[in-house]
Amino acid sequence: MQTIFTDGLCIGAGLAGERAALEMAEAGFEVICLSLVPARRSHSVAAQGGMQAALGNCAMGEGDCPDVHFEDTVKGSDWGCDQEVARTFVDTAPVEMRRLAHWGVPWNRVVPGPKTYYKGGKAFEKVEAEEKSGLINARAFGGTAKWRTCFASDGTGHAVLYTMDNRAAQLGVTVVDRTEAIALIHDGENCLGAIVRCLRTGELVTYLARATMIATGGFGRIYRNSTNAVINDGGGCIIAQDTGLVPLGNMEAVQFHPTGIVPSDILVTEGCRGDGGTLLDKDQQRFMHEYEPEKAELASRDVVSRWMTHHMRQGKGVQSPYGEHLWLDIRHLGEEHIRTKLREVDEICQSFLGVDPVDSLIAVRPTQHYSMGGVRTDGTGAAYGLKGLFSAGEACCWDMHGFNRLGGNSLAETVVAGGIVGKTMAEFLAGCEVSFPTATIRDIEKREQERMDGLLSNVGGDGEDAFQVREAMFDVLDYAAGIYRNGTDLERGVAELQEIHQRSLNVSLKSNGLGANPEIALALKLPGMVRLALSVTYGALMRTESRGSHTREDHPERNDRDWLNRTLAYWKPGAELPLLEYEPASPSMAIPPGDRGYGGGKIISADEPKPSE
Amino acid sequence: MARTLRFHVFRYNPQDPASTPHMDAYVLDETESMTLYIALTRIREEQDPSLMFDFCCRAGVCGSCAMVINGRPGLGCHTKTADLPERITLLPLPFFKLVGDLGVDTGTWFREMYTRVESWIHTEKQFDPASEEERMDNETAEQIYELDRCIECGCCVAACGTARMREDFLGAAGLNRLARFMIDPRDQRSDKEYFDVVGNDQGIFGCMGLLACEDVCPKHLPLQDQLGYMRRKMAMNALTRILPWKK
Ligand SMILES: Cc1cc2nc3c(=O)[nH]c(=O)nc-3n(C[C@H](O)[C@H](O)[C@H](O)COP(=O)(O)OP(=O)(O)OC[C@H]3O[C@@H](n4cnc5c(N)ncnc54)[C@H](O)[C@@H]3O)c2cc1C
Numbered sequence: 001m002q003t004i005f006t007d008g009l010c011i012g013a014g015l016a017g018e019r020a021a022l023e024m025a026e027a028g029f030e031v032i033c034l035s036l037v038p039a040r041r042s043h044s045v046a047a048q049g050g051m052q053a054a055l056g057n058c059a060m061g062e063g064d065c066p067d068v069h070f071e072d073t074v075k076g077s078d079w080g081c082d083q084e085v086a087r088t089f090v091d092t093a094p095v096e097m098r099r100l101a102h103w104g105v106p107w108n109r110v111v112p113g114p115k116t117y118y119k120g121g122k123a124f125e126k127v128e129a130e131e132k133s134g135l136i137n138a139r140a141f142g143g144t145a146k147w148r149t150c151f152a153s154d155g156t157g158h159a160v161l162y163t164m165d166n167r168a169a170q171l172g173v174t175v176v177d178r179t180e181a182i183a184l185i186h187d188g189e190n191c192l193g194a195i196v197r198c199l200r201t202g203e204l205v206t207y208l209a210r211a212t213m214i215a216t217g218g219f220g221r222i223y224r225n226s227t228n229a230v231i232n233d234g235g236g237c238i239i240a241q242d243t244g245l246v247p248l249g250n251m252e253a254v255q256f257h258p259t260g261i262v263p264s265d266i267l268v269t270e271g272c273r274g275d276g277g278t279l280l281d282k283d284q285q286r287f288m289h290e291y292e293p294e295k296a297e298l299a300s301r302d303v304v305s306r307w308m309t310h311h312m313r314q315g316k317g318v319q320s321p322y323g324e325h326l327w328l329d330i331r332h333l334g335e336e337h338i339r340t341k342l343r344e345v346d347e348i349c350q351s352f353l354g355v356d357p358v359d360s361l362i363a364v365r366p367t368q369h370y371s372m373g374g375v376r377t378d379g380t381g382a383a384y385g386l387k388g389l390f391s392a393g394e395a396c397c398w399d400m401h402g403f404n405r406l407g408g409n410s411l412a413e414t415v416v417a418g419g420i421v422g423k424t425m426a427e428f429l430a431g432c433e434v435s436f437p438t439a440t441i442r443d444i445e446k447r448e449q450e451r452m453d454g455l456l457s458n459v460g461g462d463g464e465d466a467f468q469v470r471e472a473m474f475d476v477l478d479y480a481a482g483i484y485r486n487g488t489d490l491e492r493g494v495a496e497l498q499e500i501h502q503r504s505l506n507v508s509l510k511s512n513g514l515g516a517n518p519e520i521a522l523a524l525k526l527p528g529m530v531r532l533a534l535s536v537t538y539g540a541l542m543r544t545e546s547r548g549s550h551t552r553e554d555h556p557e558r559n560d561r562d563w564l565n566r567t568l569a570y571w572k573p574g575a576e577l578p579l580l581e582y583e584p585a586s587p588s589m590a591i592p593p594g595d596r597g598y599g600g601g602k603i604i605s606a607d608e609p610k611p612s613e
Numbered sequence: 614m615a616r617t618l619r620f621h622v623f624r625y626n627p628q629d630p631a632s633t634p635h636m637d638a639y640v641l642d643e644t645e646s647m648t649l650y651i652a653l654t655r656i657r658e659e660q661d662p663s664l665m666f667d668f669c670c671r672a673g674v675c676g677s678c679a680m681v682i683n684g685r686p687g688l689g690c691h692t693k694t695a696d697l698p699e700r701i702t703l704l705p706l707p708f709f710k711l712v713g714d715l716g717v718d719t720g721t722w723f724r725e726m727y728t729r730v731e732s733w734i735h736t737e738k739q740f741d742p743a744s745e746e747e748r749m750d751n752e753t754a755e756q757i758y759e760l761d762r763c764i765e766c767g768c769c770v771a772a773c774g775t776a777r778m779r780e781d782f783l784g785a786a787g788l789n790r791l792a793r794f795m796i797d798p799r800d801q802r803s804d805k806e807y808f809d810v811v812g813n814d815q816g817i818f819g820c821m822g823l824l825a826c827e828d829v830c831p832k833h834l835p836l837q838d839q840l841g842y843m844r845r846k847m848a849m850n851a852l853t854r855i856l857p858w859k860k
């Protein structure tokens with residue numbers, strides 16, 4: 001097997017991976033990024049809306065500062081986040097936005113003078129200050145007190161990722177695309193790199209590194225309907241959990257976006273609602289203001305998604321061949337606004353639905369969108385359980401999002417955390433000597449080669465069909481681990497997923513599995529995907545409360561007495577269920593748990609006595 | 614009335630010694646709002662798990678899925694079957710190296726391109742974390758974004774006659790990329806430096822101006838304007854080299 005040595009190895013070349021790689025490269029280390037696709041096709045490219053940072057340049061952001069951003073983030077997380085991490089994040093975000101400007105991001109800038117904006121379908125006026133002319137502008141996003149989402153038209157992710165990858169090319173960071181890490185190499189104490197499958201030839205390659213990072217993005221594709229790219233199936237979380245030593249944090253915290261279009265699940269940006277788009281039901285009536293008089297359509301995503309689902313359950317959904325949905329209405333924003341400021345949305349409607357949003361309604365429904373959970377790290381980005389392993393971005397549970405991340409906070413997290421964790425890694429590299437135990441490495445190489453050969457030597461066998469097993473997993477997550485959850489369904493779901501896990505270990509290929517063959521790629525990661533699904537479902541079953549995006553119908557209250565904590569899901573070798581441990585949500589509480597001011601719901605406070613048993 | 618679609622798809626797996634280039638046929642019932650992404654995914658999952666193609670965002674923003682659709686380069690995810698006849702022929706993009714079936718290696722080509730045009734801001738200025746960002750006119754920012762929207766799908770290069778003849782041609786995407794930096798006030802390269810990159814037959818003087826590129830660009834980038842602007846600018850530059858008194 002070919003072996004490649006490097007100082008730093010970033011598994012993932014999206015914003016988080018490349019941002020960290022840049023930090024190491026600037027410190028003079030050799031870095032390699034791996035990616036399933038060319039770096040610029042990473043899913044970060046698809047983020048349309050923007051990035052939050054409290055620059056306070058625009059009129060509606062006046063008086064904004066990291067403190068206000070902090071408060072929004074902590075409330076948004078439903079007090080599930082690590083407040084020290086959230087603090088670091090809000091303090092660093094403005095600097096990172098400016099750094100991106102320096103590197104070339106064409107941020108929209110403040111234009112002085114009066115402007116019209118829309119809220120809840122009504123027109124208002126604001127006046128941009130002369131002295132802020134030309135500074136980075138911001139727009140509104142759900143769940144924030146101020147307008148603080150920096151944006152580049154509506155291709156923020158695109159503009160930032162291209163700039164980041166330009167910078168990576170400039171500094172000579174190597175990106176090896178069409179590669180897939182399928183296992184971590186470790187000696188029980190130190191992470192030493194990864195076994196990587198080439199997606200052109202199908203061959204395995206060993207990457208040995210002194211510092212390894214997981215920046216593989218979200219795992220939304222364990223759900224049938226997700227706004228995530230089709231490659232977002234959780235590879236990085238799988239290989240971390242497979243070590244048996246590294247826990248995944250808060251896997252049950254899964255966010256659903258209110259506006260995935262029906263049928264293709266493509267997201268239309270929250271910016272639509274931020275700019276004044278409204279949600280309508282089958283009678284073409286607004287309803288969000290009845291549930292959330294203050295924020296209406298602009299309440300945080302978990303709240304909006306939940307009310308939408310609730311409203312559909314009241315019989316107010318629109319029936320369609322693809323199931324029920326609601327309408328998004330942006331017609332009143334006018335043709336010019338839609339064709340320029342919301343151009344990508346316009347394009348999505350025209351190209352994928354065949355409707356023109358200037359005069360038609362857009363079919364939407366809540367769709368899986370974001371994974372708050374992931375590889376658990378400390379505040380510096382070092383993973384629990386293995387030295388020399390780090391993580392950042394959506395693959396990580398750093399954990400500034402707790403049980404619900406705010407729109408615009410995750411793209412900002414990728415660059416903020418990427419920078420911080422990259423620095424941690426550079427310091428680690430400067431101070432560490434690593435020895436590579438050849439026997440251990442050979443064992444892991446052999447194990448992975450055998451796993452692959454096992455599939456290749458049994459083509460056409462009588463095992464399971466990989467795609468059908470995945471369908472079965474989708475079915476379970478749909479009924480058990482969606483927006484509303486309850487003990488009965490979750491229990492049944494866990495039991496079924498355990499069976500599906502066994503089936504996933506017994507897949508036979510129907511095709512020959514050679515080269516870029518997609519069937520073998522799925523077969524290799526399917527058992528890990530089912531383990532992620534089990535971590536979500538089992539974690540959700542055990543968490544008998546409702547917090548952020550995790551909503552238990554049978555436990556509707558947020559329970560700070562028993563559940564102000566983070567789930568850690570380990571997968572011990574040969575186990576059939578994850579091993580769950582818990583740790584306090586935050587080492588300190590600058591903002592003590594309280595009411596979010598939206599979403600309603602009862603709270604069992606931390607000092608409420610336990611009912612006597 | 615639901616149609617029955619007939620797909621004819623190019624097949625070849627370079628990693629399989631037994632594979633030879635050929636076409637395979639698949640039949641599929643059309644459903645509402647079907648795109649080629651939905652169709653090909655269904656073919657893979659229901660009929661032929663070996664079928665290779667590249668989708669990623671499936672939303673027309675990542676540039677992964679360019680292919681030749683009934684003779685014309687386009688994005689698979691961005692193409693509704695309703696806009697196509699019942700018989701649909703799919704070929705991989707020409708010019709780029711074949712990975713397998715409909716999958717081609719656009720990534721390597723683009724990385725080489727953006728390394729060649731040094732697709733990054735050239736500046737002596739150091740970033741100062743403590744100071745306010747440098748101001749920029751919003752209009753300038755929007756103009757830069759306009760040219761920054763290229764998704765590196767490769768359609769323009771696949772459609773380009775010059776690219777077919779010279780492998781080292783930068784293509785409309787490469788020329789557009791440089792134009793993006795030329796209008797960016799943060800990039801401090803001089804006209805001469807830009808000229809050194811594109812003032813030759815691999816660059817702007819190789820372009821025959823037939824504009825197949827703009828025709829197929831799924832992002833509708835103003836390639837024609839950019840090529841024209843670049844040609845005039847570079848011709849002026851060439852002239853000043855010959856006639857040093859011309860400013
Ligand atoms: C449609 C959409 C719109 C969004 N809009 C916004 C927004 O407006 N604002 C906001 O803040 N957030 C937004 N988000 C969320 C945000 O975009 C993501 O959380 C963020 O981009 C994730 O970045 P990342 O670097 O962690 O991962 P990604 O950009 O997903 O990159 C992951 C990388 O890992 C690689 N990879 C994965 N598995 C492997 C493996 N096994 N081996 C090797 N490489 C691997 C991939 O190839 C890729 O390079 C949006 C998300 C979606 C789905």
Ligand code: SF4
Nearest residue numbers: 773820821823824826
């Ligand atoms: S105009 Fe130039 S770049 Fe465009 S297709 Fe023709 S030769 Fe190629």
Ligand code: SF4
Nearest residue numbers: 763764766767769830
């Ligand atoms: S210029 Fe247009 S066609 Fe060419 S690569 Fe960019 S997006 Fe694709």
Ligand code: FES
Nearest residue numbers: 669671675676690
């Ligand atoms: S899959 Fe991303 S552009 Fe088609």
